[in-house]
Amino acid sequence: MTDTLKALMDERASAPDFARPDLDVVRAAGTRRRRRRRAVNAGGALAGTAAVTALVVGLTTGGGVVDAGPDVATDVPSQPQPLGPSWAVGTTIHDGDREIQVGHPVRAYVRTSLGFVTVDDRGRVWSVVDAGEEQVGTVDDAEFPRVESDPSSSLVAWVGSQGARRDPVAVVHDQADGTTTTYGLTPVPRGRPSDGTDPTEVIALADGVLYVRDDTRAIAIDLASGDRSVVDDAVTFESGPVDAAAGRVAFVDTTGPTFSVGRTRSTAGPSYAVSGYDGSLSPDAGFVAFTEDDGGVYDTATGTAVDLGLTGFFEPVEWWDATTLALVAESAPGSGVGVLLRCDVVAASCRTVAQLGTFDELGDDFVAPTGSS
Amino acid sequence: MRPSRDGGAAAFDDFVLARSAALHRAAYLMVGEQALAQDLVQEALVKTYAAWPRIRDRSRAEAYCRKAITTTAISWFRRRRWTHERTVETMPEPPPADRADPASSVTQSQWLWEALQSLPVRQRVSIVLRYYEDLTEAQTAEAMGCAVGTVKSQVSAGIARLRDVLGDDDPDLLPSTMVVTR
The missing domain is CATH 1.10.10.10 (Winged helix-like DNA-binding domain superfamily/Winged helix DNA-binding domain)
Known part of the structure; x- marks a missing residue:
């Protein structure tokens, strides 16, 4: 009777009559959790804003730029600005002291050297610059949009689709001249994944190179030459590239979890233990910040965790330069009150730049400039 | 085949309907109480839905949810000191x-x-x-x-x-x- 233990467990487990989960409740709670994470990311700048100026960007109908008048749209800087606090809520993008009204809900957005690129709740991609607002494309997956930019350039990228079969294409838009270029991608075979979704997505856009992955491999596309190279030929659900900067790619294996950094998966450096699943490289790839669950910052050369002297909950938001990381922390463990910190990861020191309200007060509609939601 | 706009949510619904009974049974064995098992599975499903965009290979969804059940159960017991009580x-x-x-x-x-x-x-x-x-x-x-x-x-x-x-x-x-x- 070697299977007695299993037989007992089978018998016991099949006895109760379990109620079917309430899907509405599960989805609502899961959505709130996603949005809470987003709110925590983005809400840091909220209370730090003093005087703001409400502006309206030209609204678009039919894809063309519509000038909303001489008093509007001019506050989107036409020259690159240092990165600082920015977030969106509803149809408003907050950027420093400015409030920029756009004509659609902001589900996701990124910053560029010339302005912003947003995705609305219908998956439409909008370029928002000082001249106004223009629809420049549509993301393939409106439910989980993702766009990537290099804030030091005028380029932005996302995965769209083309043709009757809606094959995935990488789309790169240049806000400087308004051009849009598509790069054909190989569709995943039918039936994989089992629900028919195509997992192709952009990972990063950095230094003129676009990184794209599907469910089996990741490639780098040199936007100047069009040359392609494989950076990971064994992407899986559990492991693959999560970000790239300065010609280097951060790979995460969530089964550890561990991370490694290198030009390709096969040549990446040692794997280091990490807390988190979705990493963000600093602009020079010297550090990586993990933004999920328990946040953490690591030196990519040594794998050493940077002790920022924080206790309790904290979560990285974004890199403002090679050594400056913005993050949200709880004012005291368990307080539920957030503060925005500006941290120097080399000096391992942080200072509070804004006092926040409670995380509950930050609401569900905040969006950080991460390009996804 | 490209995803519909609600393809992710529909796929999640299908996953729950297909696998929730099995997940409940395993959870019940881990915690020994029906109500607690249902709470545990609900919590794990919420975590799974929150992570759904990252679960590119949907055939791995059950493994993800099972991990959520397991780690959450361990966390709950540790936090509530039930280990010592039970x-x-x-x-x-x-x-x-x-x-x-x-x-x-x-x-x-x-x-x-x-x-x-x-x-x-x-x-x-x-x-x-x-x-x-x-x-x-x-x-x-x-x-x-x-x-x-x-x-x-x-x-x-x-x-x-x-x-x-x-x-x-x-x-x-x-x-x-x-x-x-x-």
Whole structure:
């Protein structure tokens, strides 16, 4: 009777009559959790804003730029600005002291050297610059949009689709001249994944190179030459590239979890233990910040965790330069009150730049400039 | 085939409808209470839905959810100190091993159930994953978020505790592959 233990467990487990989960409740709670994470990311700048100026960007109908008048749209800087606090809520993008009204809900957005690129709740991609607002494309997956930019350039990228079969294409838009270029991608075979979704997505856009992955491999596309190279030929659900900067790619294996950094998966450096699943490289790839669950910052050369002297909950938001990381922390463990910190990861020191309200007060509609939601 | 706008949510619904019963059964074995098992599965499904955009290979959704169930169960027990409340130094007294007697079999089953639920949560979870879910040691380690060696030691310790009470009267009661040196 070697299977007695299993037989007992089978018998016991099949006895109760379990109620079917309430899907509405599960989805609502899961959505709130996603949005809470987003709110925590983005809400840091909220209370730090003093005087703001409400502006309206030209609204678009039919894809063309519509000038909303001489008093509007001019506050989107036409020259690159240092990165600082920015977030969106509803149809408003907050950027420093400015409030920029756009004509659609902001589900996701990124910053560029010339302005912003947003995705609305219908998956439409909008370029928002000082001249106004223009629809420049549509993301393939409106439910989980993702766009990537290099804030030091005028380029932005996302995965769209083309043709009757809606094959995935990488789309790169240049806000400087308004051009849009598509790069054909190989569709995943039918039936994989089992629900028919195509997992192709952009990972990063950095230094003129676009990184794209599907469910089996990741490639780098040199936007100047069009040359392609494989950076990971064994992407899986559990492991693959999560970000790239300065010609280097951060790979995460969530089964550890561990991370490694290198030009390709096969040549990446040692794997280091990490807390988190979705990493963000600093602009020079010297550090990586993990933004999920328990946040953490690591030196990519040594794998050493940077002790920022924080206790309790904290979560990285974004890199403002090679050594400056913005993050949200709880004012005291368990307080539920957030503060925005500006941290120097080399000096391992942080200072509070804004006092926040409670995380509950930050609401569900905040969006950080991460390009996804 | 490209996804519809609600394709992700629909796929999640399909996943829940197809797999929730199995997930509930495993959760019940881990926590021993029906209501708590339902809370546990609900919490794990919420985590899974929140992570749904990252779960590109939907065939891995169950593994993700199982890991959420396992780690959440361990976290709950640790946080609430239920490990100390429920784990006993002395295992339940075993019944007479007259296995030809149906009534005795029922009693034996109840005793083994109580003994299983008296194990520390990590031992209990590792045994459920290995011998109910039929996971490999590597898969169990993945679900528990620990090393394979830890799984080996947890399973071994759990089986040893059960054998301590059972004695050698019924060597077939527990998995023969787990020969424990005492």
